[in-house]
Amino acid sequence: QVQLVESGGGVVQPGRSLRLSCTVSGFIFNTYAMHWVRQAPGKGLEWVAVISYDGTSKYYADSVKGRFTISRDNSKNTLFLQMNSLRAEDTAVYYCARDQLTAGYFDYWGQGTLVTVSS
């Protein structure tokens, strides 16, 4: 069955960096675009970034552009989110999500990993 498992979350000081991973199984990873979506505590969903199936195209939310980098290793069925210059407002649960047939909606999600930016 399809599984997405995020890891790498934790507590980090403002201005520091963190890298999230999302390891997938149960589907052919290198044929799907993948996304990161986040949710601040008690708030709604915010789309963060997308990467094409082959890693050649990437798009970001304005709120993270220039600070976050999405990447993937298709040989390891793993999606990454490198987060630099973290701010308090980046505190959230980060979900990775599969893009159904590169259509733009998310048919499978991970369980999420919590990132807390605090001094």
Added chain:
Amino acid sequence: DIQMTQSPSTLSASVGDRVTITCRASQSISRWLAWYQQKPGKAPKLLMYEASNLEGGVPSRFSGSGSGTEFSLTISSLQPDDFATYYCQQYRTYPYTFGQGAKLEIK
């Protein structure tokens, strides 16, 4: 960016009720709209895509409609498992955007 606005933000209803949640886009998104259900502490679950296509395994009491800028999600007869928060999401263009959510509570 395309703004998505849901209404109501909170809705109280009883088991067996018919409820409708609306979602308005700040510009036309054709039918590039998805609906998700989220329960506390859990990841969102896809319910509907392209405004009215039911995702596999989702009960038929859920239905969606609309195009352009006005959309709706209807639950024909509420079940206990349906009390959750619902989000719409446009995928017409980047950045993808979600509505603020509609929390469905037990009356």
